[in-house]
Amino acid sequence: MNQPVPVFRDEAKTAALQCPGCGAPIQRTGFGAIVKVVCSHCGSELSPTESDTLRLLLHVQRQQRPSVLPLHIRGTLAGAQWEVIGIVWREVTADGKVYPWQEFLLYNPYLGYRYLLHFLYDRHWALGTPLDGAPIIHVAQRPSARWRQHHFRHFQRALARTIYVEGEFPWQVRVGDVVTADDYVAPPLGLSVEQSVDESGTDLQFTMMQHLDGAEVYRAFALAATAPRPTMIGPLQPNRWTAGAALTWVSCAVLLLVWLVATIGYSASRDDREVYRGTATTPDPISDELDLGEVGSVQTIAVELTATPLSNAWAYADVLLVPLSGSEEAVGVGLEVDEWHGVSDGESWHEGTSHASVAVGAVPGGRYAIQVAPQSGTSTPGAPAQTLEYTVVVRRDVVLDRYIMLPLAVILGVPLLLTLAGLAFEGARWRNSDYAPQA
């Protein structure tokens, strides 16, 4: 039976190396590439020697501080096993507020180094991979960067200061180091450009960042606790509202086509036939008969009322449809028309309408008696009602616009709402950048 080949060597014997500063055991993992070892116990800066001992560079006495991930913890991220061999705490200060984060140097003997970042101020995580080249930086009022097929927008520039170090590092690192950090974003990816200047010249570090879910990191390192939820939208956080936007809009186009065909079919197949028209003067009622299609059919009808001449007056009609077969319930609708006008503050105004319409659904077919009882009045209390000529029209099998507009609202409304939510999400993201809109 084949045994899996271990990626890492056996655990180092703690007695093998001791910190010359405090005597605490130091575990070595990184080997040849390591240029700086910082004792996790006392913080003394050490340098590996050819004889596999540690030479004291700077004696420091500070206490070890707990990080989210401890030194030498191992976990599987991005399909590979990694060990935390170094921890750096850094922070930037903006507008008087400190934004700290912890960087964990991950090591795999076959893949090299990665940087796992945990931003304490918003609880987001990111995994950094050193670039094997230099991106193209477009310097402008709003800089951008390109690395292969990825296009990044500049997010912020800040001075990042190192405030705590422990473990092994393939570069010289020291508490108090300050670099100029430019962050470019193309969520969920990011590009970090760090520039440091010393007596030997300018050093540039390019790192590709990828947003990680906190729960994924906690699972990777088998942490018992639950990953805290982010407190704000992170620079690299994927926009969940615009995820799958292409499929949404393709669906929208297809559904609009279906809607168009269905609407044409529905409208073209309606009779929309006038089956009754009756005219009288108020207060005379109307009593007549009409035919609403074949017995056994069910349809929509529209009942309309028009009254003239309306002048600062109203008219109301109770329309009663009574099935002459006696087997169905009667249907009653009320319609009101009114017209008001006048002059206020030198401006003439006009409101109301002389025409009203009500649509009724699920009306059984057959012969009906129609009874219309009109009422009317004016704006003057106690004044005699005007004599109005009113007309009642009944149409059957009418087109109901609401059936057409509802699917249109859903088909267009959902993508538009998702787009608006996505824009709001991006607005919240960029409010934390150097390009936040000024209040």
Added chain:
Amino acid sequence: MRIAPRHIVYWLLSLGSLGLLAFDAPRGRLLTLEPDRGEVEKGTGTVRGRPIYVWSGGGYHGGK
């Protein structure tokens, strides 16, 4: 293109509303205002020889 739950919800809502257009719109059972319906009985008197109907129950009372 990855299918997300929101896509499925979107398709269901859209197809549901299109289903209303295709199958219910001709009869208008769901999206029309429910009119007053009820039993009527013949009242006293006539209008041009036709009976006058009055509601015998239900919520409809007529008039303003």
